[in-house]
Amino acid sequence: MGFYSDETSRELTQEVSWHSRDTSIATISEVGVVVGVGVGNSTITAVKDGVMSNEGRLTVTTATLESIQITPAVVSFAKGNSQQYTAMGFYSDETSRELTQEVSWHSRDTSIATISEVGVVVGVGVGNSTITAVKDGGVSNRANLIVSEAVLESIIISPINASIIKGSILQHAATGIYSDGASQDLTQEVSWRSSDTSIATISEAGVAVGVGVGSSIINAVKDGIISNDGRLTVIGISEPVNYFVNVKPKNTVIFVGSAQQFEAELIFDDGSKETLSNDRVIWNSSAFNIVTITNSGRANGLVNGGTRIKATLIDNVNAWGETTLSVINVQSLFAYTMNISGGNILNIGDKSGLTVNGLYSLLNNGFVDLTYSSIWTSSDPSVIRMEGPIMYAVGSGTATITASYEGRVSSGEFIVR
Incomplete structure (x- = not known):
């Protein structure tokens, strides 16, 4: 505004010469439009006919977030699948940058879809939900999400x-x-x-x-x-056999999530025995939904129930043997004991196996074999080295062997001479 000697005034916005003291902070056009180009302070003045205006102090702060755009805008996938969302922030200085890991993500219906802090949405139900992102009070566009039946x-x-x-x-x-x-x-x-x-x-x-x-x-x-x-x-149909296949251990019990190692042997009419390697037998479980079994005879309990474990001789399918395996809940376990046979003293070079049993019922003397489900450790592997439940005496001294299962622990001390 210009003030004259006759006490009149009028607007001079487009007639004065505008000046910014620090053009790295702010520039100003011929018509008085100032633009913040850097962060800091500057002084704005106007000049006409040698007359200088008052000073206008201008502070330029960091650019402010003006909008958030999330993508993809529309997503459709099956229950159980996931989708990564991206959030872009648009600022007052016309710049933009990714804010995916800085925004707060929201799903309108968490029974349909949940979304993590980094924008990964997971379909947990069937239906529709809306995904949004929030930062500094600013709310993004709404992205539509459709979750269909699992595939x-x-x-x-x-x-x-x-x-x-x-x-x-x-x-x-x-x-x-x-x-x-x-x-x-x-x-x-x-x-x-x-x-x-x-x-x-x-x-x-x-x-x-x-x-x-x-x-x-x-x-x-x-x-x-x-x-x-x-x-x-x-x-083809095989000749009659003079031997039979024996599966051991017999009629065992394991807990859900634990394992049992089975072995097969040939027992001949004369009473002699031959241990069968895994490449000579085929292992089967009668109920794969309850117990699975590997080609090496290791059975894994999946859910409560029972199955028959069968070993068939590959070169003569007339020769086979089987046993039963029951699977029960681990909550039944109330005793856990390592079993030592042959004493606690070994000689260097000896190999010896350990077993561990759990007691789940006093009424029927219910024991469960936890040997192959337990974790076995040696306090000094230079004295006794463990491979599963098998001890290898490798050096003289004393070592404590520990078995653990679901928080239960049992141990024994061994001497190697």
């Missing part, structure tokens, strides 16, 4: 390695694993396939029939998802 991601068939006599049958099972982690029996829903139908055929219900001698690969397909492969070996 099939993989198929697991069992058994994965089996042997039958020509003309006999074997039931296969298929389990579907879904995007939300759930599993479902799909035995009657998949399409079963045999790679060589001259060796084995398989029905719509997963029943394989041995029609020729040799091996075929069995798998299953549903919704374009192909299962793992299972090898089925068909063997």
Whole structure:
């Protein structure tokens, strides 16, 4: 505003010459529009006809966040799947930068979807939710999220390695694993396939029939998802045997989540015995949904229940043996004891095994074998080295061997001479 000698005044905004004392902080145009270009203070003045204005003090602060944009704007996926969101901040100085890990993320309906601090959303239910991000009081746009029913991601068939006599049958099972982690029996829903139908055929219900001698690969397909492969070996009828297969230990109990190692041996008519290596037998569990078993005879308890563990001689399927295995809840365990046979004194070079039992019932003398489910440690591996429950005496001295399982601990001291 200009003030004149006749006591009049008028606006001179577009007639004066504008000046900023520090143009690295602020610049000002011919029409008086100032722009903050740096952070700090400057003084603004105006000049006309040699007359200088008063000083206007200008403070330029850091750029302020004006809006937040999150992407993707629309997402649709199956329950159990996840999606990474990104947040971009737009500032008053016309700059922008990513704020994904600085904003607070929100899902309108956490029964449908949850979102982490770093913007990863997970579908936990079926339906719609809205995702937003907040920073410094500013709220982003709303991103629409649609979570559909869980989808099939993989198929697991069992058994994965089996042997039958020509003309006999074997039931296969298929389990579907879904995007939300759930599993479902799909035995009657998949399409079963045999790679060589001259060796084995398989029905719509997963029943394989041995029609020729040799091996075929069995798998299953549903919704374009192909299962793992299972090898089925068909063997001709063998000669009568003068031996039988014995599986040990007999009729054992383990806890859910623990394991049991089985061994197989041949017992001949004359009473002699031969331990079978794992490449000579096929291990099977009658209930794979309760207990799985590896090619090396290690069984793992999945849920409460029981199964039959069977070992079949590969070169003569007429020779087989089996035992029972029960799976119970670990909450039943109230005693845990290491068992030492052969004494506590070893000689260098000796090899000795330890076992550990849990007691879960006093009424029926209920013991459970925890040998292969426990963690075994040696206080001095230079004296005794542990490989699972097996002790190897490698140097003279004293060592304490400790077994532990689910917070239970049992130990013993050994001397190596």
